[in-house]
Amino acid sequence: MAQSMDTGDEAAERLADVQARIAAAARGAGREPQDVRLIAVSKTFEEPQIAPVLDTGHRLFGENRVQEAKGKWPALKSRYPGVALHLIGPLQSNKAREAVALFDAIHSLDREKIARAVAGEMAAQGKRLELFVQVNTGEEPQKAGVMPQEAAAFVALCRDELKLAVAGLMCIPPVEEEPAVHFAFLAKLAGEMGLSGLSIGMSDDFETAIAFGATHVRVGSAIFGARPPLPANA
Numbered sequence: 001m002a003q004s005m006d007t008g009d010e011a012a013e014r015l016a017d018v019q020a021r022i023a024a025a026a027r028g029a030g031r032e033p034q035d036v037r038l039i040a041v042s043k044t045f046e047e048p049q050i051a052p053v054l055d056t057g058h059r060l061f062g063e064n065r066v067q068e069a070k071g072k073w074p075a076l077k078s079r080y081p082g083v084a085l086h087l088i089g090p091l092q093s094n095k096a097r098e099a100v101a102l103f104d105a106i107h108s109l110d111r112e113k114i115a116r117a118v119a120g121e122m123a124a125q126g127k128r129l130e131l132f133v134q135v136n137t138g139e140e141p142q143k144a145g146v147m148p149q150e151a152a153a154f155v156a157l158c159r160d161e162l163k164l165a166v167a168g169l170m171c172i173p174p175v176e177e178e179p180a181v182h183f184a185f186l187a188k189l190a191g192e193m194g195l196s197g198l199s200i201g202m203s204d205d206f207e208t209a210i211a212f213g214a215t216h217v218r219v220g221s222a223i224f225g226a227r228p229p230l231p232a233n234a
């Protein structure tokens with residue numbers, strides 16, 4: 001039935017538009033488009049919106065909650081071989097087992113307890129995930145991520161003690177600040193640590209992020225449309 005509501009077809013069209021913008025931004029920055037991975041952030045959306053995006057051939061998706069992803073992705077994964085799922089939201093250590101089983105990457109390592117739990121589960125399950133350390137570049141009290149001044153020590157702990165292959169750094173700039181400043185800062189930090197992965201850029205700023213070296217952009221609403229508002233205390 002034709003409704004004014006967002007359909008999956010519109011999502012597929014918007015995906016193509018985002019892909020074109022990513023390619024243009026990469027070329028504009030003297031980079032190869034394929035060096036920027038697009039994570040389609042499907043949180044809050046369900047199968048009717050997600051399936052048309054899968055039908056285009058896109059296979060890389062992001063979710064911010066383990067429980068929610070567990071509810072919808074196993075069925076989609078069996079229908080669409082080759083899906084890669086990235087956890088982009090905070091992880092609790094008691095969810096590490098489920099997270100390692102379901103996801104192919106985690107972008108939110110920020111505490112020793114989580115890093116240890118993930119390392120233990122990867123060993124137990126014989127699975128290697130791509131791992132990013134989240135840095136709270138805006139030093140916001142309520143926000144996840146290691147403080148910038150603690151990032152080097154935390155990455156060293158992950159690499160040297162826990163033998164985790166850290167792929168790079170991730171940040172979510174404060175909403176009211178210029179994202180470029182945070183992207184530049186994170187890129188510098190990653191460079192100092194010899195890390196090449198940069199998980200930066202969302203719907204409103206992924207082109208800027210690409211200019212600063214993003215290897216992974218996490219784009220939700222520009223593909224799937226506006227999300228329903230979260231419950232007050234979510």
Ligand SMILES: *Cc1c(COP(=O)(O)O)cnc(C)c1O
Pocket residue numbers: 041043064088089172202203204218219220221222
């Ligand atoms: C929701 C979310 C995104 C995508 O946000 P949009 O503005 O909809 O593109 C990216 N990163 C994280 C960590 C998110 O939680």
